[in-house]
Amino acid sequence: MKNYTPPKRLLKIGESATLKAAEKARELRARGVDVISLDVGEPDFPTPKPIIDTAYKALNEGMTKYSQSQGLLELREAISDNLRKNFGLEYLPNEIVVTPGAKMGVFYALTALLDEGDEVIVPTPAWPSYFDITKFVGANPVEVKSGENFELLTDNIEKAITEKTKAILLNYPNNPTGIVYDKKVLENVAEIVKRKGLWVVSDEIYSRLVYDGEFTPFAKIEEMRDRTITVNGFSKTYSMTGWRLGYIYGPKNVIKEILKVQQQTATHPPTFVQKAAVTALNECENYVKDMVKEFRIRRDTFYDGLRRMGFKIHKPQGAFYFFPNAADVYHEAERFSEHLLEKAGVSTTPGSGFGVGYEKHFRISYATSREKIEEAILRMEKFLKT
Ligand SMILES: Cc1ncc(COP(=O)(O)O)c(C=O)c1O
Incomplete structure (x- = not known):
């Protein structure tokens, strides 16, 4: 084989930490080990049947060709209606771009905003892909640790801003902590954003998966609409992870540039998938409500279990994750995730990928059945006793 040196751009980024954890569990399972997966951020529910039916129909009716690169107008209209109905947000179809997944949405947004050497403030713990995507586009992520209960520390965010800072990357309901920032905190961030x-x-992306309190979209904070690019998607709300569909909305001048990036890369997400997503938005509200109800029960069950085990965690208000500190209960905290998998067959994601200073934490995804959650709790309790 010929020698190959990847370009510098690629040397800066790593494999996905979350996918790596899931891969290890898959390997063990293939060897016959009974593993409970609490690693992937993927709802275990099937994609709602009406969405699948629409995709079939669309394929049979010939929606197998190129369509508008910004996304089907019908879908962008449905997204626009949905944003109004759910959050009181006003975005016209031409202020929305439909993307192949929210991850690609993050990539597009950062590509459209950042120059080589720019800095992006990323409050941590954070979804690991933010660091890698920022580096991939030639900019630098600047981590700002959150407080004891994962609250945003706005003073520290302000202190981290330099003349190179271009943007702040927010994510709530948060992966990995499940925290939903309240309006007051977001207003404090907005004040800094405006001033700087x-x-x-x-x-x-987890905006519909909220169990307590209220979700405030950042673009709804006064004067923030013109400064905010929001990433959202279908993976989590409609259990459509494999369909690869998301969307971005923001001010028209940025959306125009984002569209250029999509035109020169993906062109657009699959046409029939977009058609199916119209059904998701217009006809599947009852599925979302049922899923949220079920997630709330699972969250409460796991929360009680974790507290019983001695974790000092707060109850997360949204998404489907816990991010406990293993040091609360385990002497070798940095290896908790690894030991739990080896000795108890429970797969979680180690905290190290979510930011500096979170090596003793681990992420639990409770997007799995109640039976598996109960069994995982029993296994964890037994593991901690021995
Ligand atoms: C915070 C966050 N953003 C984006 C994504 C990616 O979503 P998609 O499947 O739409 O690419 C994930 C998936 O885990 C996520 O947790």
């Missing part, structure tokens, strides 16, 4: 002339990329 920054942009905000707000990843709100």
Whole structure:
């Protein structure tokens, strides 16, 4: 084989930490080990039947060709209606771009905003892909640790801003902590954003998965609409992870540039998938409500279990994750995730990928059945006793 040196751009980024954890569990399972997966951020529910039916129909009716690169107008209209109905947000179809997944949405947004050497403030713990995507586009992520209960520390965010800072990347309901920031905190961030002339990329992919309190979209905070690019998607709300569909909305001048990036890369997400997503938005509200109800029960069950085990965690208000500190209960905290998998067959994601200072934490995804959650709790309790 010929020698190959990857370009510098690629040397800066790593494999996905979350996918790596899931891969290890898959390997063990293939060897016959009974593993409970609490690693992937993927709802265990099937994609709602009406969405699948629409995709079939669309394929049979010939929706197998190129369509508008910004996304089907019918879908962008449905997204626009949905944003109005659920959050009181006003975005016209031409202020929305449909993307192949929210991850690609983050990539597009950062590509459209950042120059080589720019800095992006990333409050941590954070979804690991933010660091890698920022580096991939030639910019630098600047981590700002959150407080004891994962609250945003706005003073520290302000202190981290330099003349190179271009944007703040927010994500709530948060992966990995499940925290939903309240309006007051977001207003404090907005005040800094305004004063320093920054942009905000707000990843709100879990915005429909909220169990307590109220979700405030960042673009709804006064004067923030023109400075905010919001990333959202279908993976989590409609259990459509494999369909690869998301969307971005923001001010028209940025959306125009984002569209250029899509035109020169993906062109657009699959046409029939977009058609199916119209059904998701227009006809599947009852599925979302049932899923949220079920997630709330699972969250409460796991929360009680974790507290019984001695974790000092707060109850997360949204998404489907816990991010406990293993040091609360285990002497070798940095290896908790690894030991739990080897000795108890429970797969979680180690905290190290979510930011500096979170090596003793681990992420639990409770997007799995109640039976598996109960069994996982029993296994964890037994593991901690021995
Ligand atoms: C915070 C966050 N943003 C984006 C994504 C990616 O979503 P998609 O499947 O739409 O690419 C994930 C998936 O885990 C996520 O947790």
